[in-house]
Amino acid sequence: TYQDVRAIDQRVQGAEHVSTMTMTMNIASVLAMQSKFQEAEVLLRELLGVQQRVLGGEHPDTLYTSYNLCAALYEQHKDGEAEARC
Numbered sequence: 001t002y003q004d005v006r007a008i009d010q011r012v013q014g015a016e017h018v019s020t021m022t023m024t025m026n027i028a029s030v031l032a033m034q035s036k037f038q039e040a041e042v043l044l045r046e047l048l049g050v051q052q053r054v055l056g057g058e059h060p061d062t063l064y065t066s067y068n069l070c071a072a073l074y075e076q077h078k079d080g081e082a083e084a085r086c
Helices: 002-013 018-033 037-054 060-075 079-085
Strands: none
Touching: 002 018, 018 037, 018 060, 037 060, 060 079
16 A cells, blocks of 8 residues: 555665655645545645645745645635635
8 A cells, every 4th residue: 555655665765765754745636636635635734734844835846735735625615724824
């Protein structure tokens, strides 16, 4: 499963490695395309925390993740939280 592959990647390369961050974003994107917004939200929140710490809040990848998190929140009708974030 994607969880297994991601866990191995995190163990081998670490959560802050660029390939791990990219894999996490790709998995979250696929989940969102499958309308699994709650699962995507969990990954996006985790990824956003890592990116803010490693890349900074104004890095394009961090901003892209923030946007995707807002979209996932809107899809779950969490409009208040999405508006506060975006």
